[in-house]
Amino acid sequence: MKLTSYWLDTAPSFVASPAAAMPGMVDAVIVGGGFSGLSAALRLRELGASVVVLERERVVGEASGRNGGHVNNGLAGSFSMACKTMGEDKATALYKVFNKAVDTVETIISTHAIACDFVRCGKLKVGNLPAHHAALQADYEQLCKSADPDVRLISYAQIHDELRSDLFNNGLIYPHSGRMHMGRFGVGLAQAVLKAGGLIFENTPMISIKFGQGCFEVITPQGKIVAKSVLMATGTSRHAPSWFRQRIMPVGSFIVATEPMDAATLKQVMPGGQNVVTMQNIHNYFRATADNRLIFGGRASFSRSRTTTDIVSGHMLLAAMRRTLPDLPDVKVEYCWGGDVDMTVDRLPRAGQWNGIYYTMGYSGHGTQMSVYMGQRMAEAMAGMPDTNPLAGRSWPKIPFYGLASYVLPVVGAYYRAKDYVQNFRA
Template structure:
């Protein structure tokens, strides 16, 4: 049995509660498979409404991407709004945009309401590495202001970026004061604690080995079954064979983060004066931010093979020092990774397998806020207000080509093209 990944987040978690494994048969209103942000959010929302809820996880609460990610809470979707509008049209595109902005507000409200200590900080910069990025960012900002009234954006010149960051790596960027960053594991654990206090039951080290659909779905586990009226599949990249029809729509992709030793407040703020989160806009991107105890958390690299890259810490360190060469000689205290679930079009994939089996997956690395909203929308649907959840079913999704065995090499070939484009 695996506990949390050996990460900075696990080492700095405020409290990791132990929930029992399921060793009995159980009957509930709602069974949730996956105790990440999506599952915990749904459990909280449903328990607060009086539903009897059981949450199952193969490992610990927050073990997957929810407890390992870069922690960047950003507006919109991974596919970007112009792509989403092409997929669903202007009207639905606008409704989906509004949901993404509401997700940021909801996240802040939950942190405040439930007193979740997760190092919430405001501000995010999309950074330009090359001249064409500046043109893309400016066009993007103008579209979001004019078409959606999103007025928290500022285009920054290279000098403005240098005023906030001690690096020559960027030509400018698009700053958003409404986005931000959090400690993702502490946020997830806080949601789970709030849900448990509201009456939801959590069972760790309890994998769902098989599901039966029908009027009363049944979830089989190694030592018991759960019968329910509604089933929520919130495992994303970690569903592991229990729902092939939707698993074919996503690809588990490895992504990685390294954390320096503590730098001290003065040195850390010399790197990022305003404590914003940063991500460049290459397809294979670098992203980074400061932790509450003044480390630099630097993410990037991807793996499509299911294997961690060779010499991972060294390669992450080289990327880190490319952006901040003044950190030469600084030790890396933690390096870790995990899977995110991406879709072919990078748009999220929500829907139903039938009337009472719901799923949300494929956040494509853009899920800190949206996963929480996904859980709330599924809870709303169960309670009888499904209109907003069902909007996401308007987004067309396709299987990754090649099935489970061949989709990885097919994707590697496609990603090689995007990596070459990043160099141009």
Template sequence: MDADRNLWRDSAQETFDAAAFTGDASVDLCILGGGFTGCSAALQAAQEGASVLLLEAETIGHGGSGRNVGLVNAGLWLPPRDVCAALGQAQGDRLNAALAAAPAQVFTLIDTHAIACEPIREGTLHCAHSTNGFKDLQARFEQQSALGAPVTLLDADAARRRTGSNMVHGALHDARAGTIQPLAYARGLARAAAQHGARIHAHSPVISLAHNGSDWIVNTSQGIVKSKLILIATNAYHKPVKGAQVPSTTPVHYFQLATAPLGHNQAAQVLPGGEGCWDTGTVMTSFRKDQAGRLILGAMGKPDALGLHAAWARRMLARLFPQVGDAPFEHFWSGRISMTSDHIPKVMRMGGPGYAIFGYSGRGIGPGTVIGAAAAKALLSGDETHLPLDPVDGYDEAFTAIKGQFYEMAARIAHAGGGRLG
């Protein structure tokens, strides 16, 4: 099995070819990064009539956006009260409200721009990996219900019927959420932005960035961009750029394996409602199906330990869904997550008129779409109240490499054993 065979690249119905940037250009907004955030910002700005140029060092969706699980969640990984405790009540309420509406914004964009990304809006299931995990779900249910969210707490029997697995101890269903083919979504956003006049360039790494008092000067290996505004949306895949210091965050690796398409009878027994799932374990596991009926299993960990993770996945699959039997894994890929210490994304001012956005902590689709579009509005208008959270002038986090090693060690220990659910 190829250690870097990405299902999303193999199955994406959306294609988007972007040439490398050459020559000189002068624009209103220059964006670095062609993932959910950058493409959402490009689309928003282009729709508002701004001249936009996006530079992606690799290909559209190359980073976390094209390696994502594909769960379109409402909110952050943190429960709402924890968000308010970290940001203050007013700002926390603002961010919670904006991200509660994120799935609706994502699916509206998909419908409006006819993005072929396998959208399924049947909700997600946050599954309890233990009885203690179910207590956590009860607390989350109470908080979300108090805010009027359409969530349902399922006991063990109901959750087992809903998932097709006897290993879950209950689940929290969120009707706002759903699943997509994430790389196809990123490409579809880029296509829509280009159709509205944005210039999208791949294979165009930025070498240096400087603000001369009136404009940003962006240098690539083959050209120069002069821009009034700048947005850095490279997140966990930021490459060194002279003059653009983006703070380090904790790197967390996440791998996924996908089976061959299941037969009709098998597929009908696994997640029959089409929800996407993740569990309450500290070393998280996710599972979902795609449109072709493949079962996709994911977990924290680097792909370096291919034998360890693949063996764990085989054991875990047998425990979760014994009815699937020996369905072979045909795809194995991984990506990086940018995790902040408080698990809340950051919008950081760049000195001149611009922002760097980073730190989604594993929640890139909804927050990236919402914050990217909001950042474009804020930059073009000069009004930061468009942002769902207050921007910061700087950010510093200590011991990020050590924290990343801790997460990796925890993942390897968990995967060397029998797994976690049950």
């Protein structure tokens, strides 16, 4: 079992520009070479701005290259619940932004001819408890009414036409969702930035930032860059100023990729071919790849140390995969990796300005599409275009006791795992 991301291991290498010197002055510095930062850099170049991307390690080496590979539309949580908490109009508008975000990914792929196996496969959300059924029914009715008349409710009688699993008895299909090879997309996006005239420096962290003389001074190990504007696209923001760290909780999630199977076998197990997301408290997400592997993810070990727990998590996920898809043949797991999700308290992203510094982050495990979309919106604001940030004005309080959150997480995880066990036992 390789303890590395399948997406990164099977992507082409990023070919940087031949030894460019760090410029002393640019229009925009982007901190972070994930999807948010790269998408922003590409848009800034389209708008004629000079741009430097600083990446502390390798491009798309964090969440963007370590995720589950779903490019799903819709909100991460329940749509009907969102209508209750934020109002129907706002929830509907946000839902439609996620649709546009998937369209944006698709447009970038075709404009820049990025070979990354993008396909609109749909998403199937599945549940097994009466409470899940009630939530799916409520979402279905509310979505048909205000945001997405194309969703389909799947009954007990139909579920096996979509997914061969006895664990679930109802589901909801979101046909506009897609998937792609994350490493190929990310490297393709980075190459498009270079081709458009942007500069990307890997292994180059932003060490500090200060405002002076109407512009920002960004300090890196290679020297200082003066910029008119700066975007923090730093994901979990572990290496960003403390204002960001206090608002984002990094939560580990883990993934395994099987060896390739023959197409017919996989089709038999997942006849609908959608990305699948389950509804337990400790849920799983899975999908097929273009070379007929199964990519299966979820919370596994709740230990605080990601690197040492990957192998433990791999075994836990393999067991969950076998429970979920008992008809799967005895395939080997070839890859196992983990990544940190940039979680906010309400699981909704945030974007705006803090002390004049632009930021976009907090996608909470549902950001392969929004990061790309929001990167573009923030770039437009940085270039002085009218503000089209759909997340503008959302308050963003600190996480209570944020310093202790990672210690409390294993306890919370154990509680929810026990809760799932009891609920399933009763059902």
